[in-house]
Amino acid sequence: MSIITENTSTKSVLDNGLFPSNEVMLDLKNLKKVYPTPKGDYVVLEDLNLQIRKEEFVTIIGHSGCGKTTMLSMIAGLNPISGGNIAVLGKHIKGPGPDRGVIFQSPSLMPWMTSLQNVLLGVNKVFPHASKSQRNDIAKYYLQKVGLEDAFNKKASELSQGMQQRVGIARAFAIKPKVLLLDEPFGMLDSLTRGELQDILIEIWNKEKITAVMITHDVDEAIFLADRVVMMTSGPRAKIGDVLDINFERPRTRKAVLEHDDYYKYRKHLIDFLEH
Amino acid sequence: MKASLTLNKVSNFLGLGLFRTLKDLFANKLEKEDFKNFLRKTIVPLASILLFLGLWNIGAKALYNTEADFKIEKALQNQGQAAADALQVCIASGESSCQPNTLPSPSQVWGSFQSLLRDHNIINADKAAFAEKTAALNKTRIAEGKNAIVYTGRPSFVDQIFRSLKTVFAGFLLALFIAVPLGIFIGLSPTLKSAFNWFIQIFKPVSPVVWYLLVFMIVKTVLIGSADDSSFTISFISVGLCSMWATLVNTAMGVSTVDKDYINVAKVLKLGAFQKIFKVVLPSSLPLIFTGLKITLSVAWMVLIAIELLAQSPGLGLFVWEEFQNGANDSNAKIIVAMFVIGIIGFLLDRLMLMIQNWVSFDKTDAI
Numbered sequence: 001m002s003i004i005t006e007n008t009s010t011k012s013v014l015d016n017g018l019f020p021s022n023e024v025m026l027d028l029k030n031l032k033k034v035y036p037t038p039k040g041d042y043v044v045l046e047d048l049n050l051q052i053r054k055e056e057f058v059t060i061i062g063h064s065g066c067g068k069t070t071m072l073s074m075i076a077g078l079n080p081i082s083g084g085n086i087a088v089l090g091k092h093i094k095g096p097g098p099d100r101g102v103i104f105q106s107p108s109l110m111p112w113m114t115s116l117q118n119v120l121l122g123v124n125k126v127f128p129h130a131s132k133s134q135r136n137d138i139a140k141y142y143l144q145k146v147g148l149e150d151a152f153n154k155k156a157s158e159l160s161q162g163m164q165q166r167v168g169i170a171r172a173f174a175i176k177p178k179v180l181l182l183d184e185p186f187g188m189l190d191s192l193t194r195g196e197l198q199d200i201l202i203e204i205w206n207k208e209k210i211t212a213v214m215i216t217h218d219v220d221e222a223i224f225l226a227d228r229v230v231m232m233t234s235g236p237r238a239k240i241g242d243v244l245d246i247n248f249e250r251p252r253t254r255k256a257v258l259e260h261d262d263y264y265k266y267r268k269h270l271i272d273f274l275e276h
Numbered sequence: 277m278k279a280s281l282t283l284n285k286v287s288n289f290l291g292l293g294l295f296r297t298l299k300d301l302f303a304n305k306l307e308k309e310d311f312k313n314f315l316r317k318t319i320v321p322l323a324s325i326l327l328f329l330g331l332w333n334i335g336a337k338a339l340y341n342t343e344a345d346f347k348i349e350k351a352l353q354n355q356g357q358a359a360a361d362a363l364q365v366c367i368a369s370g371e372s373s374c375q376p377n378t379l380p381s382p383s384q385v386w387g388s389f390q391s392l393l394r395d396h397n398i399i400n401a402d403k404a405a406f407a408e409k410t411a412a413l414n415k416t417r418i419a420e421g422k423n424a425i426v427y428t429g430r431p432s433f434v435d436q437i438f439r440s441l442k443t444v445f446a447g448f449l450l451a452l453f454i455a456v457p458l459g460i461f462i463g464l465s466p467t468l469k470s471a472f473n474w475f476i477q478i479f480k481p482v483s484p485v486v487w488y489l490l491v492f493m494i495v496k497t498v499l500i501g502s503a504d505d506s507s508f509t510i511s512f513i514s515v516g517l518c519s520m521w522a523t524l525v526n527t528a529m530g531v532s533t534v535d536k537d538y539i540n541v542a543k544v545l546k547l548g549a550f551q552k553i554f555k556v557v558l559p560s561s562l563p564l565i566f567t568g569l570k571i572t573l574s575v576a577w578m579v580l581i582a583i584e585l586l587a588q589s590p591g592l593g594l595f596v597w598e599e600f601q602n603g604a605n606d607s608n609a610k611i612i613v614a615m616f617v618i619g620i621i622g623f624l625l626d627r628l629m630l631m632i633q634n635w636v637s638f639d640k641t642d643a644i
Contacts, residue, residue: 078540096543108537112559121555122545175545 019053025089025211026052026075026179032083033070044070046237048084050230052179055209059222061270062232062241068215069105071232072183075213076102088178098126101177101210103185107164111157115148115167116140118156122175142170145204162193166200173204180205182214186221195254198224206251219270224257229266231273242273289627329382336381343376372605380609385616388609396432403427431590433610437617440591443508444573444580444625447515451572455520456565459527460553463561469528480521484579488514488586507589514583519576526568530561566633573629577622592618 031048034041044067052058062068073079075086077096086093088100101122109118119139127135143152146166156164165185172180185201186194202225205212216222222229226246233241246266248257257263344367352360366374380388406427414424431439462469491514499506534557542552584593596614599607 076544078543097546098544100544102540102544104537104540106537108541110538110541110556110559112562113555121541121547125545125547125551 019051021090023053024051025054025056026050026213027087027090028071028075028084029087030084031071031074031081031086033067033074033079034082043237044235046239048239050240052211052213054211056227057205057212057214057225058228058230059214059216059226060230060232061216061219061222061274062238063234063274064217066232066235067238068232069183072181072213072215075179076100076181078102098122098175099178101172101175101180103165103168103172103180103182105184105187107156107161107168109156109159109164109167109171111155114153114155115143115159115163115170116152118167119143119171119174122171126175138174139170142174142204143167145173146170146200162189162197165189165197169197169201169204173208173210176208177210180210180212182212184215184217187217194218194221199254201225202252219267219274222270223263223266224252224254229270231270244269289631333381333383336379336384339378340376340381343378347374347376375605377603377605377608380606380612384606384609385612388606389613391606392433392610392613396434399429399432399435402429433595433613436591436595437621439589440580440584440593441621443512443584443589443591444515444576446508446512447519447576447580448573450513450516451520451523451576452569454516455523455568455572456527459524459565459568460531460558462524463528463531464553464557469532476521476524480525482518484514484518484582485586487518488583491517492587507587511580511583511587511589511591514587515576515580518579518583519572522571522575523565523568526564526571527561530564530568531557533564534560563633563637566629566637570626570629570633573625574622577618577625581618 028048028050031045031050032043033045034043036042048071060068060071070079074081075093077093077100093100109115110121113121116136116139119142120135123135123139127138130138140149140152143149146169148163148166148170151159151163156167159167165188168185172182182201186197189197198221214225216225223246229244229246230240231242231244232238244266247262248260347367348360348364351363363374367376406429410425417424458472462472488510491510495506495510495513499509538556538560542556547555580591581593581596583589584591585597588594592614596611599610599614
């Protein structure tokens, strides 16, 4: 594919380099984001190149305000691209779409709907030809997967923050996206609930293997979930600073990861990067 | 048990803690620590009501004396000592023909209230008798294709209340059906918003009286040649137009300020325009729409009185005006009765809207 061959000429290709084009799910090329301000343009991202393979789980880590969320919302199509391009399976994206599911930082459920209705909102859109009971089954299946089999008919406003985010996970997986984008989905939760939800997320993900890009502030979370951890430099003009391969076999357990010899090596690598 | 449940419901509806604590007191459930609460929620309101009635009574007495002294003084100057003495005796005897005309005391108002209710019963009996008398005749008239003979006597005070409620609800529904859809369109489209903004800004502050005159001009011509009484049409349309602004502005604001997260979800799921409006935008702006509707209903009730008065449309407004023109001995007291009735109904309408709002709204913390 032409996109890939062009990529070799760009200077900022990192040592993780290029993947064969049939393996690439998501391709960000020379991505740029500029916010015009009265004092001139503010460049958030520049020369950002990143390829993510099919069935890969990538976490993105970086300092607050470096443009991680900007990048993710550009992939989601919610934020216009100032330069460069983003391709899903070789096709440039134009605006948002259900091929890229998003789990937002705040659960963003419609509080007047039940958890089932919230999941169905997406399912109805993506599977318009399925029968009503089939769509119900899909929604219920994913709600069960996130442990909400007793809360189908509870209003979203009656659920705790953690439960709401479970619905958010179910909603994102239920529309069977090609890419799953997670914007610090557990940032607002207490650490116990966060651990629970990480387990739930990784359990569903092991089954569905949907290419995932997740932003996080939490080094341990980044290592536990990812195949690769992408480190972003601090803005302005943020770009990919470093990429770390995490070679733990899947499925992983938290205990095995913590006891693994490489764990502290990975951790040190990330913390060294963040502290510079 | 059942009685106390309904009492609880009534008390919740009114939003006055007074009844609940009273009920607890009778049920002997009042704990010592509740005493302060009881004092604040029950004794203080009751005391303030008594104080209000007391001040009113004193004020009314003072005004009555001033007016009586003036009348006697005037009689003395114009007609001499004998006439003045006779008037003094007449006033002291409570004879209705020579009473000073001023602010009535609470007891006079209560008396007028009872007499209005008696009057209502008399008129009701009249109506029933009339219906009985004309029943057979009306049957044959209808069979012959003629109009039935209807009771055309004077409406009672209670009838006037219901007429007013009918007018206000018609006006409210008109406001609802104009302002909510228009507000949604304006809120969704910045283009429409700038097209309508001048219109809203200029017409929102216009007085009810002017709205009435405008509606009168138009309806008079539209209904030209029609024999029907247009006063009801004119008054409900005027009420609707005066009161719809709060709903219009609130709906537009609610629709244009939907939480960005919800809009992002709709975008990511690529919901169509119809789904986006009915599944996301409208439900999330319901609380603001209802705030607007609540203001609309209370404004509608407030301007109704003035508009009925102008439009000569039967109802409380006309009642007040006629009593004022009438100048009978108990007219002032009847006006005060109407004032309380208007106030209490306005309050109940407000609570009713709040109840509906709580029922349809997802955000239960909004309830006041």
